[in-house]
Amino acid sequence: MSLTEDELARHLRSLEESLLDPAFRRKSGQVAALLAGGFEEFGASGRVWTREQILELVATEKYDPPQVEDFRCALIAEGVALVTYRTVRTAPDSGERMATVRSSLWTERAGEWRVRFHQGTRAESPKTS
Numbered sequence: 608m609s610l611t612e613d614e615l616a617r618h619l620r621s622l623e624e625s626l627l628d629p630a631f632r633r634k635s636g637q638v639a640a641l642l643a644g645g646f647e648e649f650g651a652s653g654r655v656w657t658r659e660q661i662l663e664l665v666a667t668e669k670y671d672p673p674q675v676e677d678f679r680c681a682l683i684a685e686g687v688a689l690v691t692y693r694t695v696r697t698a699p700d701s702g703e704r705m706a707t708v709r710s711s712l713w714t715e716r717a718g719e720w721r722v723r724f725h726q727g728t729r730a731e732s733p734k735t736s
Contacts, residue, residue: 612680612682615682615688616678616679616680616690619690619711619713619720620675620680620690620692622713622720622722623675623678623690623711625637625641626638626641626722627672627673627675627694628672629670629671632665632666632668632670633665633666635662635666638661638662638665639658639662641720641722642658642661642662642722643721643722643723644658645658645723646721646722646723646724646725647723647725648661648724648725648726649725649726649727650727651707651727671696671699673694673696673707674694674695674696675693675694676692676693676694676695677691677693678691678692679691679692683712686715686716687712687713687714687715688713688714688715688720689710689711689712689713690711690713691709691710693708694706694707694709706731707727707728707729708727708730709725709726709727709728710725710726711724711726712724712725
């Protein structure tokens, strides 16, 4: 599947947003289809997650999806893309806005894109107006 840079960015943003969608996350088979075999995540908490741990987590978690901002996609090499973006959540109890900057390394094999690595880093919360 040969995509233009804009098409690739839209496609990978759609996949990233799927991985943030609670309904999608509850279906571990769908999530598993997007995670590469050696997937690893460095979480915003500092914890390192394996593919198997993530699949266990998403099947049972209670989770409010964040908003995605500042999405960028760069083709690093043929079949390898880096996406970066910010997610913002508002805590239901306090109204506090919490931001995380995120990066994912996506690889393409036989026309299918899978995330190989993801990192979330807590960031300064955006100001509300």
